[in-house]
Amino acid sequence: MSATTTPKDGVRDAGAVFGASTDPAAARASQGSSGPGRRRGPIDPRLVRRASATRWFLVALVVVGAVGALLTIAQAWILSRSIGGVFATGDAGPALRFLVPLAAVFAGKAVLAWLNQWLAQRAAASVKSQLRVDIMRARLERPLDCEASTGGLVTLVTQGLDALDGFYSKYLPQLVLAVVVPVIVGVAVLTTDLLSTVIVALTLPLIPFFMALVGWTTEARTRRRFSLQTRLARHFADLVEGLPTLQVFGRARAQAEGLRRTEAAHRAETMTTLRISFLSALVLELLATLSVAIVAVTTGFRVLFDQMDLTAALFVLILAPEVYLPVRQVGVHYHDSADGMAAAEAAFALIDPAEPGVAAAPKDRGEIAPDVGVESTTILSGDDRPWLIAAERVGHTYPGTSSPAVEGVSFSVRPGQFLVLTGPSGGGKTTVLNSLLGFIRPSQGRILIDGQPLNDTALDSWRRRLAYVGQNPGMISGTVGDNVRLGFPGASDADLRSALDAAGGPELSLDHPVGDDGQGLSAGERRRVATARALLRITHGHADLLLLDEPTAGLDADAEATLLHGLRSLGVAAVVVSHRPAVIAEADAVIEIGGPTDDRGGASTGSANGRLPKATEGPSPEPAEGPLAEPTDGAGGVR
Numbered sequence: 001m002s003a004t005t006t007p008k009d010g011v012r013d014a015g016a017v018f019g020a021s022t023d024p025a026a027a028r029a030s031q032g033s034s035g036p037g038r039r040r041g042p043i044d045p046r047l048v049r050r051a052s053a054t055r056w057f058l059v060a061l062v063v064v065g066a067v068g069a070l071l072t073i074a075q076a077w078i079l080s081r082s083i084g085g086v087f088a089t090g091d092a093g094p095a096l097r098f099l100v101p102l103a104a105v106f107a108g109k110a111v112l113a114w115l116n117q118w119l120a121q122r123a124a125a126s127v128k129s130q131l132r133v134d135i136m137r138a139r140l141e142r143p144l145d146c147e148a149s150t151g152g153l154v155t156l157v158t159q160g161l162d163a164l165d166g167f168y169s170k171y172l173p174q175l176v177l178a179v180v181v182p183v184i185v186g187v188a189v190l191t192t193d194l195l196s197t198v199i200v201a202l203t204l205p206l207i208p209f210f211m212a213l214v215g216w217t218t219e220a221r222t223r224r225r226f227s228l229q230t231r232l233a234r235h236f237a238d239l240v241e242g243l244p245t246l247q248v249f250g251r252a253r254a255q256a257e258g259l260r261r262t263e264a265a266h267r268a269e270t271m272t273t274l275r276i277s278f279l280s281a282l283v284l285e286l287l288a289t290l291s292v293a294i295v296a297v298t299t300g301f302r303v304l305f306d307q308m309d310l311t312a313a314l315f316v317l318i319l320a321p322e323v324y325l326p327v328r329q330v331g332v333h334y335h336d337s338a339d340g341m342a343a344a345e346a347a348f349a350l351i352d353p354a355e356p357g358v359a360a361a362p363k364d365r366g367e368i369a370p371d372v373g374v375e376s377t378t379i380l381s382g383d384d385r386p387w388l389i390a391a392e393r394v395g396h397t398y399p400g401t402s403s404p405a406v407e408g409v410s411f412s413v414r415p416g417q418f419l420v421l422t423g424p425s426g427g428g429k430t431t432v433l434n435s436l437l438g439f440i441r442p443s444q445g446r447i448l449i450d451g452q453p454l455n456d457t458a459l460d461s462w463r464r465r466l467a468y469v470g471q472n473p474g475m476i477s478g479t480v481g482d483n484v485r486l487g488f489p490g491a492s493d494a495d496l497r498s499a500l501d502a503a504g505g506p507e508l509s510l511d512h513p514v515g516d517d518g519q520g521l522s523a524g525e526r527r528r529v530a531t532a533r534a535l536l537r538i539t540h541g542h543a544d545l546l547l548l549d550e551p552t553a554g555l556d557a558d559a560e561a562t563l564l565h566g567l568r569s570l571g572v573a574a575v576v577v578s579h580r581p582a583v584i585a586e587a588d589a590v591i592e593i594g595g596p597t598d599d600r601g602g603a604s605t606g607s608a609n610g611r612l613p614k615a616t617e618g619p620s621p622e623p624a625e626g627p628l629a630e631p632t633d634g635a636g637g638v639r
């Protein structure tokens with residue numbers, strides 16, 4: 001269980017509205033221990049690039065904004081003409097004929113406001129749905145590479161992305177209006193009065209300038225708040241998951257205090273963000289009001305001294321606030337966008353691990369990287385069948401850790417061969433297996449499938465060739481039969497039965513109920529059900545590589561012997577993680593992974609390679625083949 005925030009816990013910051021860094025190096029630098037990177041300007045270009053709904057939404061917003069600006073000018077024209085007319089003639093009658101066009105303008109503006117919201121809701125829904133699908137796809141592709149914990153991921157996919165509503169329905173429309181409206185309305189003012197235009201042109205830029213100042217202050221706060229929110233969610237998810245353990249150790253109540261502290265910190269951060277938000281709105285409001293006041297005073301005096309026509313003055317006075325309003329509103333709605341943008345950043349970090357700050361495997365160009373070396377080990381001599389799978393100097397360093405979990409592992413497996421990975425706990429066996437599954441992109445070396453780099457192979461098609469049993473195999477709720485059938489949905493009950501028997505579970509009934517997360521089955525039974533599922537995938541689904549992590553753990557000697565016999569008789573290639581002598585005895589080759597612990601406490605620093613025909617059968621290993629066939633100076637080596 002972990003309730004701590006990892007360096008990149010799926011949370012990125014929201015930067016200033018204007019003036020946020022676009023420098024990737026700066027973004028990387030800011031992703032140190034505090035994690036988040038900087039927001040890249042008012043709109044994250046990845047939203048436009050990746051979320052296609054954003055593109056047409058921006059275009060529609062410009063059109064709606066321009067029509068809205070023209071209606072505002074029409075409204076000012078009608079009002080100034082009618083009011084000016086009343087003052088000039090002293091008769092309100094002629095002004096009444098302006099009522100109908102004025103009503104039409106108001107109706108038009110109402111329709112535009114509705115259209116704006118409708119477009120925004122549609123765009124937000126479409127982008128959220130696209131991001132959710134992309135996140136889930138990324139998670140399925142790299143279930144172990146994603147750094148967000150389940151709690152963090154759930155927060156992000158549910159309420160986290162919902163924060164994009166504010167971005168699409170308020171911030172983005174306002175941002176577009178802030179550009180379109182001042183230009184169109186400014187031209188209308190210019191055609192009427194040059195002095196007012198100059199005053200507006202000089203004072204208007206002050207608003208974004210102050211906004212940037214406020215943005216810089218808010219940036220870190222918003223980031224911290226989102227980070228705390230995620231931590232609260234993680235803390236809670238961890239607590240719920242670990243409740244039985246905490247209760248046994250009498251620590252359940254003590255956790256409530258920790259939860260209260262995280263919650264209090266979250267509340268304090270939210271209040272601070274709100275305070276800054278209100279204060280910034282006040283400052284911007286004041287600035288805009290003073291600017292309009294300057295326009296009003298100058299036009300008022302000119303009207304007084306007959307230097308300006310009242311109708312023109314009214315026209316300028318009605319329009320002047322409309323120039324400032326959309327720019328001012330950007331600042332107000334910025335706070336609506338900040339959470340959404342932080343969530344979008346977190347989503348991109350999961351979807352696109354190649355983004356700065358995310359550990360990514362070196363790009364495989366189909367050739368061996370210079371530091372990787374060309375050595376490989378064939379595990380059986382005299383066999384000229386092509387390799388099915390090969391690992392070349394594979395190593396992996398998990399994000400957030402400084403030393404490799406495993407390194408320098410090389411081996412190759414031909415169809416029908418049975419390779420066992422063994423070694424001390426924490427040595428990196430599961431990491432190697434996860435690399436073969438494509439769950440992890442090794443940070444060193446590469447995996448080759450039929451001679452092609454796994455990185456260049458579609459994971460879907462590769463996984464169709466795999467049958468896999470992990471250390472904690474996933475179970476669906478239903479029956480044992482339902483779970484075995486996952487291996488081949490078209491299998492008959494007789495097929496399920498024989499797979500289960502071969503997996504060492506003859507006593508398990510197909511109708512045995514299975515609850516959520518395998519409830520109702522012992523750990524050993526779960527493993528047997530999962531093994532039966534994998535066997536079915538080989539015999540009926542035509543998978544040609546079996547990947548097993550400790551398949552016989554929890555089995556008695558008879559069941560183990562039955563299972564091993566079943567596995568060997570399948571005749572497919574198998575890579576099996578195991579410490580059990582009986583499994584090692586069945587192997588065509590055994591590779592030892594890991595060795596003496598380093599200062600990280602438990603990581604493998606050894607190399608692994610080797611060949612051993614039936615480890616327990618031959619009196620001594622056959623002569624070594626190739627440069628890597630000898631044990632290396634690391635902890636790993638030929639057994």
Ligand SMILES: Nc1ncnc2c1ncn2[C@@H]1O[C@H](COP(=O)(O)OP(=O)(O)OP(=O)(O)O)[C@@H](O)[C@H]1O
Pocket residue numbers: 398399401405406423424425426427428429430431432594601602603604
């Ligand atoms: N997601 C992760 N993030 C950081 N470190 C990890 C992660 N998963 C594993 N490790 C570390 O990598 C090392 C190798 O782990 P791995 O699970 O591959 O070992 P193993 O040989 O399969 O162990 P065991 O025999 O106990 O299952 C361990 O030190 C472990 O702490």
